[in-house]
Amino acid sequence: MHQRLNSSDRLGNFPEQSRVVRKLESIAELSEKEKQALLDLPVSVRNVAADQDIVCDKDRPSHSCLVLDGFVCRYKLLDGGMRQIMSFQTPGDMPDLQSLFLRVMDHSIGTLTPSKLAFVPHDAVRDLLRRYPNLVEAFWRDTLIDAAIFREWMVGLGRREAYGRVAHLMCELLMRLRAVGLANGYSYELPLTQAELADALGLSTVHVNRVLKELRLDGLVVFKGRHLVIQDWEGLKEAGEFDPTYLHVEPQVAA
Amino acid sequence: MHQRLNSSDRLGNFPEQSRVVRKLESIAELSEKEKQALLDLPVSVRNVAADQDIVCDKDRPSHSCLVLDGFVCRYKLLDGGMRQIMSFQTPGDMPDLQSLFLRVMDHSIGTLTPSKLAFVPHDAVRDLLRRYPNLVEAFWRDTLIDAAIFREWMVGLGRREAYGRVAHLMCELLMRLRAVGLANGYSYELPLTQAELADALGLSTVHVNRVLKELRLDGLVVFKGRHLVIQDWEGLKEAGEFDPTYLHVEPQVAA
DNA sequence: CGAAGGCTTGATAGACCTCAAACACAGTGG
DNA sequence: CCACTGTGTTTGAGGTCTATCAAGCCTTCG
Numbered sequence: 001m002h003q004r005l006n007s008s009d010r011l012g013n014f015p016e017q018s019r020v021v022r023k024l025e026s027i028a029e030l031s032e033k034e035k036q037a038l039l040d041l042p043v044s045v046r047n048v049a050a051d052q053d054i055v056c057d058k059d060r061p062s063h064s065c066l067v068l069d070g071f072v073c074r075y076k077l078l079d080g081g082m083r084q085i086m087s088f089q090t091p092g093d094m095p096d097l098q099s100l101f102l103r104v105m106d107h108s109i110g111t112l113t114p115s116k117l118a119f120v121p122h123d124a125v126r127d128l129l130r131r132y133p134n135l136v137e138a139f140w141r142d143t144l145i146d147a148a149i150f151r152e153w154m155v156g157l158g159r160r161e162a163y164g165r166v167a168h169l170m171c172e173l174l175m176r177l178r179a180v181g182l183a184n185g186y187s188y189e190l191p192l193t194q195a196e197l198a199d200a201l202g203l204s205t206v207h208v209n210r211v212l213k214e215l216r217l218d219g220l221v222v223f224k225g226r227h228l229v230i231q232d233w234e235g236l237k238e239a240g241e242f243d244p245t246y247l248h249v250e251p252q253v254a255a
Numbered sequence: 256m257h258q259r260l261n262s263s264d265r266l267g268n269f270p271e272q273s274r275v276v277r278k279l280e281s282i283a284e285l286s287e288k289e290k291q292a293l294l295d296l297p298v299s300v301r302n303v304a305a306d307q308d309i310v311c312d313k314d315r316p317s318h319s320c321l322v323l324d325g326f327v328c329r330y331k332l333l334d335g336g337m338r339q340i341m342s343f344q345t346p347g348d349m350p351d352l353q354s355l356f357l358r359v360m361d362h363s364i365g366t367l368t369p370s371k372l373a374f375v376p377h378d379a380v381r382d383l384l385r386r387y388p389n390l391v392e393a394f395w396r397d398t399l400i401d402a403a404i405f406r407e408w409m410v411g412l413g414r415r416e417a418y419g420r421v422a423h424l425m426c427e428l429l430m431r432l433r434a435v436g437l438a439n440g441y442s443y444e445l446p447l448t449q450a451e452l453a454d455a456l457g458l459s460t461v462h463v464n465r466v467l468k469e470l471r472l473d474g475l476v477v478f479k480g481r482h483l484v485i486q487d488w489e490g491l492k493e494a495g496e497f498d499p500t501y502l503h504v505e506p507q508v509a510a
Numbered sequence: 511c512g513a514a515g516g517c518t519t520g521a522t523a524g525a526c527c528t529c530a531a532a533c534a535c536a537g538t539g540g
Numbered sequence: 541c542c543a544c545t546g547t548g549t550t551t552g553a554g555g556t557c558t559a560t561c562a563a564g565c566c567t568t569c570g
Contacts, residue, residue, distance in 0.1 A: 512569105515569105516566085517564105518564085518565075519564085519565095520561105520564105523559080524557105524559075525558080526555105526557080526558095528556090529553090530551100531550100532549100532551080532552105533551095534547105537546085538544080538545075539542105
């Protein structure tokens with residue numbers, strides 16, 4: 001029997017729901033009723049192994065998915081077999097909200113680590129948005145912030161050297177993981193291989209390796225065993241020319 | 256006396272309104288009432304010279320702008336003075352719809368050619384969206400397609416060589432300009448300098464020049480005097496590995 | 511313990527950049 | 541009408557960043 005036993009569950013029944021709510025609250029004000037409505041969303045939750053596709057290029061999904069736990073990414077494959085990762089989705093994120101309005105997938109979404117995902121029928125989301133127009137703003141904002149992150153990555157891919165590109169990504173992930181409580185001070189779990197980082201940064205695995213070594217020798221960060229420690233936050237920000245405006249979070253602990 | 260005389264105009268009074276309507280119709284179904292409401296939007300129209308900023312990084316705009324005529328771009332400047340252009344906006348586009356929901360600009364928007372722009376107060380747009388929920392879907396879709404284009408550019412910047420990158424951009428612009436009636440068969444006005452192309456493609460001006468020459472020698476395109484002629488559409492698509500899915504237009508004349 | 515995946519490092523090659531100079535063309539002014 | 545200027549294009553030469561290839565090493569896990 002397969003994993004979809006719990007297709008009649010509601011989001012609120014899972015402990016990780018707090019990450020989703022927290023993420024949305026970092027984006028927009030939510031009333032109690034709206035939060036309730038969110039938690040009442042019907043979901044089917046699945047545990048998915050690493051390196052599995054959730055949605056594929058050209059698919060026409062009927063559900064949107066929420067990341068409850070794990071690292072997920074959007075990516076495209078080129079003819080030659082090369083891969084470009086276009087975003088990392090961390091717990092609390094909704095990687096394919098867009099499929100609500102763009103029927104055909106123009107890219108794939110897959111897990112990078114073992115993940116826990118909640119699938120919500122599009123109809124349920126549509127219904128939610130009809131009943132709570134304020135949530136339209138929240139969800140729309142979320143997709144706009146996604147786009148802002150794409151733009152920032154474009155800057156990195158187009159105009160930053162490898163060193164700054166890596167530094168910038170590490171800064172961004174600290175900010176984003178903090179927002180959902182997944183960072184401790186200046187360190188966080190970064191369960192990615194160097195090859196995966198390379199695919200996101202438009203570099204080769206070998207070069208990522210060399211840059212990481214350089215960052216370590218410069219005393220900025222240590223990345224070992226899927227764990228990242230930022231030893232010199234100011235230095236890292238400078239190396240990546242990092243300015244968190246594009247993340248559109250409250251001027252929180254961006255210290 | 257300054258240019259804003261016509262601040263009490265409505266969009267429908269300008270002949271270029273058709274481009275805006277046409278653009279939106281290529282994205283979503285519009286009822287007659289919705290089209291009417293669009294045309295009744297209060298606008299102040301301005302003619303702007305080339306190379307002028309419309310909105311700057313860190314601004315908090317109170318209006319959204321529509322491109323009635325001309326080429327406009329989003330861009331960011333790096334510390335070293337380098338520029339990354341993140342999108343080209345052509346007639347019919349709404350480059351800063353996002354400012355409705357993201358208060359602070361995380362990039363700048365500027366003209367590349369002399370342009371005719373319509374500014375709509377955010378309040379008027381908000382009101383429109385409140386009255387016509389179907390337009391929410393259309394506008395949201397528009398911002399999602401923007402994001403899809405960002406993603407496709409990321410692929411180019413990260414994983415395509417200069418040759419394919421240039422080819423891909425030319426394919427994309429043909430499709431987009433056709434959708435608003437600004438292409439003739441396989442040619443269109445491309446009023447950009449090689450330096451501007453370079454800033455969009457993450458290349459140096461010199462290298463763009465060399466690639467253009469190569470494309471010409473290969474018989475794919477001729478770009479001369481701000482005019483582009485595609486001589487071998489199949490070849491160009493192949494060179495850029497171009498697949499128009501990400502533009503999310505009807506499977507129109509993508510022949 | 512062996513296998514597999516990931517990490518690390520060296521050597522070589524290629525894509526692209528920077529610098530520099532010449533050329534074309536349009537607009538300006540005497 | 542013709543220098544003069546400025547912007548954009550074109551081409552060459554040399555240098556840098558990053559990719560590719562290849563090999564050795566380490567860790568994890570059955």
